[in-house]
Amino acid sequence: MSFEDKPLKCRECGNDFVFTAGEQEFYQQKGLMNQPGRCPSCRASRRNASAGMGGRGERAPREMHTVICAECGAETQVPFLPKNDR
Template sequence: MYTDKTLTCADCGQQFVFTASEQDFYAQRGFTEPRRCPTDRAARKAARQSSGAGYSSGYGEAGSYGGGGGYSSGGSYSSGGYDRGPREMFSATCSNCGNEARVPFRPTSGKPVYCSDCFRSMRG
């Protein structure tokens, strides 16, 4: 089994805890150890997503930080800024086929929303 590990972030040099449950999660998906702290990972992910429509391959990462408050050192995670639950999904009606579309952002009226099938076929 796994035990909590302390890793050093390749970006900011801060130490962060790679918890046992995260290690298990990563191992199950064949991921290598994270090289960056959750803050930098979230920042990079946000940067990546802002250039697309939010449909990046980053799905699934969000649920991995349930592992029990290991982020006490450094004090930067104090005020609930870090979302530890699964990503909130909103349901909407696909503008193309009318099926239910589940999107990770709140659908704004006037903007077309597509279900994953239509989104994929539109992308080619």
């Protein structure tokens, strides 16, 4: 299949950018079905903004609860609200 450069508009900044034939070939090789919605600059900014967050955004710190181990008596912390059977 032959590809041709395709003009697109970035949905984030509104600037025009070109989805090159080489990029289209790469997308096809990787099995990517959708064309990019953001220009290369906005894609890079988005990647950098979510770096180190696993791509899920910021998360509140986990609430930990102090408990005493029923077997050894050691104090420890667990990420759930303890019940008598846990």
